[in-house]
Amino acid sequence: MQHTRTRALFEEAKKYIPYGVNSNFRYWGDDETPIIYRGEGAHVWDADDNRFIDYRLGFGPIILGHAYPAVTRRVAEAIQSGVLFAATTPVEIEVAERFTRMTGMDKVRLSNTGTEANMHALRIARAYTGREKFIKFEGNYHGNFDYVMFSGPTANAEMLGPRAKPHRVSATDGMPLSVRNFLISLPYNDMEMLDRTFAEQGEELAAVLVEPMMGNVAGIVADLAWLRRLRDLCTRYGVVLIFDEVKTGFRVARGGAQEYFGVRADVAAYAKAMGNGFPVAAVAGRNAIMAVVEPGRVAHGGTYCGNVVAASAAAATLEIIESQPVIETIVARGRALMDGISALLAQRSIVHVVSGVPSMFSVLLGSDKAPTDYRSYSTFDAELFGKLGKALIANGVLVDDDPREPWFLSYSHSEAVIADTLTRVETAINDAFGKRKPLRSAA
Numbered sequence: 001m002q003h004t005r006t007r008a009l010f011e012e013a014k015k016y017i018p019y020g021v022n023s024n025f026r027y028w029g030d031d032e033t034p035i036i037y038r039g040e041g042a043h044v045w046d047a048d049d050n051r052f053i054d055y056r057l058g059f060g061p062i063i064l065g066h067a068y069p070a071v072t073r074r075v076a077e078a079i080q081s082g083v084l085f086a087a088t089t090p091v092e093i094e095v096a097e098r099f100t101r102m103t104g105m106d107k108v109r110l111s112n113t114g115t116e117a118n119m120h121a122l123r124i125a126r127a128y129t130g131r132e133k134f135i136k137f138e139g140n141y142h143g144n145f146d147y148v149m150f151s152g153p154t155a156n157a158e159m160l161g162p163r164a165k166p167h168r169v170s171a172t173d174g175m176p177l178s179v180r181n182f183l184i185s186l187p188y189n190d191m192e193m194l195d196r197t198f199a200e201q202g203e204e205l206a207a208v209l210v211e212p213m214m215g216n217v218a219g220i221v222a223d224l225a226w227l228r229r230l231r232d233l234c235t236r237y238g239v240v241l242i243f244d245e246v247k248t249g250f251r252v253a254r255g256g257a258q259e260y261f262g263v264r265a266d267v268a269a270y271a272k273a274m275g276n277g278f279p280v281a282a283v284a285g286r287n288a289i290m291a292v293v294e295p296g297r298v299a300h301g302g303t304y305c306g307n308v309v310a311a312s313a314a315a316a317t318l319e320i321i322e323s324q325p326v327i328e329t330i331v332a333r334g335r336a337l338m339d340g341i342s343a344l345l346a347q348r349s350i351v352h353v354v355s356g357v358p359s360m361f362s363v364l365l366g367s368d369k370a371p372t373d374y375r376s377y378s379t380f381d382a383e384l385f386g387k388l389g390k391a392l393i394a395n396g397v398l399v400d401d402d403p404r405e406p407w408f409l410s411y412s413h414s415e416a417v418i419a420d421t422l423t424r425v426e427t428a429i430n431d432a433f434g435k436r437k438p439l440r441s442a443a
């Protein structure tokens with residue numbers, strides 16, 4: 001692959017943009033950070049015109065495929081008549097009606113990013129309960145606002161402290177230290193710690209904020225019994241259960257993780273798949289709780305909330321997800337890809353787990369014990385996957401070379417694309433680990 005133009009552009013980018021990227025997660029090093037100029041369906045092209053099968057999908061939003069014609073057409077038509085009016089538009093009503101039907105939530109407010117949606121969810125929960133503290137789980141990521149930036153997917157697992165008394169590991173400089181006092185950080189899927197924390201502090205909790213599947217740590221799935229216990233404890237102690245459905249919403253089922261697990265949240269934050277890549281998000285919840293959002297009482301707002309571009313993209317995307325077999329198709333093809341990758345690794349005796357669900361999974365090397373939380377994820381060999389990840393990219397399969405970030409599938413990943421991917425995965429395994437030589441990891 002040629003990288004001449006990509007490298008030249010990246011040097012140019014660094015002159016004006018810190019690290020040449022507009023989000024820290026996009027920086028892969030001076031020699032490896034991609035510059036993409038075009039996408040169509042399941043493919044993207046970099047600045048040197050190298051074509052990749054895309055499994056990053058913009059960190060998950062592209063549920064239908066890049067430049068999906070029905071979505072771009074709807075947006076292109078809508079913007080001819082203006083994009084922002086500081087007033088409700090008919091398309092926002094259309095989105096809200098479909099959104100509430102699909103998710104089972106009573107009321108919804110649109111915003112622009114997952115960060116904003118979670119931030120509002122937490123504020124609403126605090127206003128509703130009149131309490132301030134909340135629980136979040138190790139490895140869960142809820143966006144870039146201070147209250148939640150502890151013990152997330154970038155934390156050094158060795159810094160997390162004893163399981164029975166977890167530390168709150170800061171994810172960034174620049175936050176007031178006292179912010180951590182509002183947070184109780186717990187290991188994911190740990191029933192005992194959950195019970196103990198509620199028994200000791202349940203009356204002080206405004207909310208539990210949880211990713212029902214760890215969209216930023218290998219797609220680790222919540223244990224159903226644990227999730228049900230969480231639901232019961234929140235009900236018993238009057239705590240607002242907030243699902244962060246930013247990655248699971250409209251991806252793991254039409255009604256997101258709530259439908260997938262059959263467990264209802266009180267409030268949920270959505271973004272990503274809701275707009276097929278256009279910046280749209282939502283905070284939604286039960287009538288009684290959303291009723292606190294009231295002028296002069298609980299602030300929710302923003303100049304661009306519900307703008308015509310975002311709302312039109314959501315209207316088109318949700319209509320397609322609701323009326324076509326988008327989820328079923330992605331699940332079937334994702335399952336074939338997960339099984340195919342697993343079989344190729346097994347043929348070479350490479351110890352591995354393919355974790356997560358078909359629309360959002362990770363390939364983990366160095367152990368065959370499925371991870372259940374951030375601590376057990378950290379026993380896998382990220383560097384070993386890094387080698388495979390780089391070989392995949394060199395073979396035209398664009399994944400994150402960090403195994404925490406899942407592979408995502410879209411409706412445009414056809415059976416032919418999956419077959420093409422598996423051929424490339426086989427070559428990449430040979431490139432990364434050598435031909436035929438069986439490889440056994442120490443772990």
Ligand SMILES: Cc1ncc(COP(=O)(O)O)c(C=O)c1O
Nearest residue numbers: 113114115141142143215246247
């Ligand atoms: C589960 C989850 N919540 C929240 C966010 C933040 O969303 P945004 O980047 O749109 O602010 C992300 C982003 O990746 C996410 O994965």
